[in-house]
Amino acid sequence: MLTVLTHRQVIVWIERTAEVMKANRDTLTELDAAIGDADHGNNMDRGYQAAVAKLPGDETDVGAILRSLSMALISKVGGAAGPLYGTFFLQASNALKGRTELTEADVERLLETGIDGVMMRGKAQAGEKTMLDALIPARDAFATARGRGASLTDCLEAATEAAGQGMRATIPMIATKGRASYLGERSRGHQDPGATSSYLILKTLTEIAQEGRTAS
Amino acid sequence: MKKLINDPEDVTREQLEGLALAHPDLLEVHFDPTFVKARQAPEAGKVAILSGGGSGHEPMHAGYVGRGMLDAACPGQVFTSPTPDQMLEAGKAVAGGRGILQIVKNYTGDVMNFQMAADLLREEGIAVRNIVIDDDVAVKDSTYTAGRRGTGTTVIAEKICGAAAVAGYDLDRLAQLCRRVNLRGKxxxxxxxxxxxxxxxxxxxxxxxxxxxxxxxxxxxxxxxxxxxxxxxxxxxxxxxxxxDDGPYARTLTEWDPDRDDWVEVEVVDETLxxxxxxxxxxxxxxxxxxxxxxxxxxxxxxxxxxxxxxxxxxxxxxxxxxxxxxxxxxxxxxADDELLRLFDAPVHTAGLRWGC
Known part of the structure; x- marks a missing residue:
C-alpha cells in the first residue's frame, strides 16, 4: 500500500501532466471556445511545457519543485488560468516547504492551501462554473477518505472521482465569474474548461499513485 | 481565414519588431519577457504609467508608449492577458523613484495578472497602485458577472494620467485621478x-x-x-x-491600500451624465x-x-x-472638468496619438 508520494513522483506528476495537456489541448480549447475565448488548451499546454523545461530535476524539496511549477505557470499560461493555477501551486509550495515526500496529510494540505489561494485570487466560490467546482469536491472527498483511514492511493482515487463528478456538474451551471459570465443563461449546457483541466491534473497524480501501488 | 500574417504564432512578436523599427525615437521593445518601454524612461521624479493587455487592440497599448502617455506597455498574446513577469520587468525598467500606476482593463485575467505583478514589484521596493477601468455600460449587472468591461475610457485615462505624471502628480493623486476618469467615463x-x-x-x-x-x-x-x-x-x-441614460452603477473593485498594506475591496459608484x-x-x-x-x-x-x-x-x-x-x-x-481638459490638451507624442509637440 502506497503511503507517501516521493519528490521523484511529484516531478513525474508534472512531466506526465504536460503530456496530458498536450493530448487534451484541442479538447480544452473547444470547451473554452463555447463559453470563453478559445485559448485554455493552448495556454495550459504552453505553461506545462515551460514547467517541464524549468524543472529542477535533482531537487528533493517538494516545496521548491512546486514553486518552480508555479512560476512557470504564472509566466507562461496567461489569461485567468495562469494566475489561478500559479497561485494554487505557490500556496501549496509554501505549505510544503522542506518536505521530500508527501503523506496523506501533506496531500490534503496541498489541496487545501491551493484551493484557498484560488478562492482568494479569483474571488470565487463553489457553484460558479469554475475550476473550484472540480477542486473543492476533490478536497472534501480526499478528507473524508482519509478520515476513514484509507490509503493515499484510495484517498486520491476518491478525490479524482469527486473531481470528475464536479466537472460534469458544471455543465448545467450558469457562469458568474470570468469571461463566460457575460453569456449569462447561454453559458448553460457547456462543461467548464477550468474544471476539466483541474480534473486532468488530479487524475494524473492518482494514476502515478496507482502505479506506485502496483509496483510495491 | 485570409490575413496579412506569416506564422500565426509570430503575429505578436512581428508587429512589435515593426513598431520598434518604425519609432526608435519614441520607444524600445524588449522580448523574453515582452514589454515596450518609452525611450526616455525611467525619468527621475516622475511616477511611471504602465498598462497592458492582450494584443489585437492596436494601437492600444504599445502605440500609446512615448512622451506624455504610457512609460511602458505589456502586450499579451492576441486577446490574452500579459503575465506578471512582463509587468515586473517593465516596471523595474521604467520606475523613476516615485512609484508606478498600473492602468488595468476589467477582465478577469488582466486584473489577476496585474495584481500579482503589483505584489512582485512591491517585493522589489517599488510602490504600485492598480486602477481598474470598467466603463462598458452594456454590462448591466456586476453581481452575476465579472462586472463592466474596460473599453474606450482606457485611452482617455492613459492620456490624462500620462500628462498628470509629467506635470508632477504623486502616486496617490494619480490613482485618485485615474479612478475619477473611470467613474466619469461610459x-x-x-x-x-x-x-x-x-x-x-x-x-x-x-x-x-x-x-x-x-x-x-x-x-x-x-x-x-x-x-x-x-x-x-x-x-x-x-x-x-x-x-x-445610464444610471448610477455601483460595484466593488479591488485596490491596494498603502496604509493597510493589503488589497482591499472598494465600493465605488459612477457619476451619471x-x-x-x-x-x-x-x-x-x-x-x-x-x-x-x-x-x-x-x-x-x-x-x-x-x-x-x-x-x-x-x-x-x-x-x-x-x-x-x-x-x-x-x-x-x-x-470633463477644467483639470481633465487641461491634462487632455497637454502635449503627447506616441505612435498612436500626437499633438502639441
Missing amino acids: SMGMALTSCIVPQNGRPTFEIGEDEIEIGIGIHGEPGVERIGIETADAITEILAGHIL VKGDRLIALVNGMGGTPLSELYTVYARLHALVEASGMSIVRRLIGPYMTSLEMQGISITLVK
Missing part, C-alpha cells in the same frame, strides 16, 4: 462582423449577414441584444441612449470600419449630445482600441 460598442484570432483561424462568433450585435465586448463577448441591421443614425441613437456637462468623446473604430462611417456616427452623436443639453468639447475619431479586423464601433463619453 462606453458602449456594437459589431457588424466578428473577428478571427490568428491562432484559432475561425471567427470568434457567428453573426448573420443582416444582423448586428449591440453591446459587443472588444474580444467579441456577447452584448445586450442581436438585432437586424439598422441605419448609422439608428445605431448611434441606441448606443448613445444606453450611455446617456447631466445637462450642462462638457464631454470628451471617443468614436472608436473596431479595426474594420472606415473613417467615413465613424464621422457619420459622430455627426449624429454630436447632435444627440447637444439635444440633451450637453456639449462635446474634445473628440477622438478613429481606430484607437480595435478588435483585430472586426467591423463595428464603440462610443465613449467622459464627463
Whole structure:
C-alpha cells in the first residue's frame, strides 16, 4: 500500500501532466471556445511545457519543485488560468516547504492551501462554473477518505472521482465569474474548461499513485 | 481565414519588431519577457504609467508608449492577458523613484495578472497602485458577472494620467485621478462582423449577414441584444441612449491600500451624465470600419449630445482600441472638468496619438 508520494513522483506528476495537456489541448480549447475565448488548451499546454523545461530535476524539496511549477505557470499560461493555477501551486509550495515526500496529510494540505489561494485570487466560490467546482469536491472527498483511514492511493482515487463528478456538474451551471459570465443563461449546457483541466491534473497524480501501488 | 500574417504564432512578436523599427525615437521593445518601454524612461521624479493587455487592440497599448502617455506597455498574446513577469520587468525598467500606476482593463485575467505583478514589484521596493477601468455600460449587472468591461475610457485615462505624471502628480493623486476618469467615463460598442484570432483561424462568433450585435465586448463577448441591421443614425441613437441614460452603477473593485498594506475591496459608484456637462468623446473604430462611417456616427452623436443639453468639447475619431479586423464601433463619453481638459490638451507624442509637440 502506497503511503507517501516521493519528490521523484511529484516531478513525474508534472512531466506526465504536460503530456496530458498536450493530448487534451484541442479538447480544452473547444470547451473554452463555447463559453470563453478559445485559448485554455493552448495556454495550459504552453505553461506545462515551460514547467517541464524549468524543472529542477535533482531537487528533493517538494516545496521548491512546486514553486518552480508555479512560476512557470504564472509566466507562461496567461489569461485567468495562469494566475489561478500559479497561485494554487505557490500556496501549496509554501505549505510544503522542506518536505521530500508527501503523506496523506501533506496531500490534503496541498489541496487545501491551493484551493484557498484560488478562492482568494479569483474571488470565487463553489457553484460558479469554475475550476473550484472540480477542486473543492476533490478536497472534501480526499478528507473524508482519509478520515476513514484509507490509503493515499484510495484517498486520491476518491478525490479524482469527486473531481470528475464536479466537472460534469458544471455543465448545467450558469457562469458568474470570468469571461463566460457575460453569456449569462447561454453559458448553460457547456462543461467548464477550468474544471476539466483541474480534473486532468488530479487524475494524473492518482494514476502515478496507482502505479506506485502496483509496483510495491 | 485570409490575413496579412506569416506564422500565426509570430503575429505578436512581428508587429512589435515593426513598431520598434518604425519609432526608435519614441520607444524600445524588449522580448523574453515582452514589454515596450518609452525611450526616455525611467525619468527621475516622475511616477511611471504602465498598462497592458492582450494584443489585437492596436494601437492600444504599445502605440500609446512615448512622451506624455504610457512609460511602458505589456502586450499579451492576441486577446490574452500579459503575465506578471512582463509587468515586473517593465516596471523595474521604467520606475523613476516615485512609484508606478498600473492602468488595468476589467477582465478577469488582466486584473489577476496585474495584481500579482503589483505584489512582485512591491517585493522589489517599488510602490504600485492598480486602477481598474470598467466603463462598458452594456454590462448591466456586476453581481452575476465579472462586472463592466474596460473599453474606450482606457485611452482617455492613459492620456490624462500620462500628462498628470509629467506635470508632477504623486502616486496617490494619480490613482485618485485615474479612478475619477473611470467613474466619469461610459462606453458602449456594437459589431457588424466578428473577428478571427490568428491562432484559432475561425471567427470568434457567428453573426448573420443582416444582423448586428449591440453591446459587443472588444474580444467579441456577447452584448445586450442581436438585432437586424439598422441605419448609422439608428445605431448611434441606441448606443448613445444606453450611455446617456445610464444610471448610477455601483460595484466593488479591488485596490491596494498603502496604509493597510493589503488589497482591499472598494465600493465605488459612477457619476451619471447631466445637462450642462462638457464631454470628451471617443468614436472608436473596431479595426474594420472606415473613417467615413465613424464621422457619420459622430455627426449624429454630436447632435444627440447637444439635444440633451450637453456639449462635446474634445473628440477622438478613429481606430484607437480595435478588435483585430472586426467591423463595428464603440462610443465613449467622459464627463470633463477644467483639470481633465487641461491634462487632455497637454502635449503627447506616441505612435498612436500626437499633438502639441
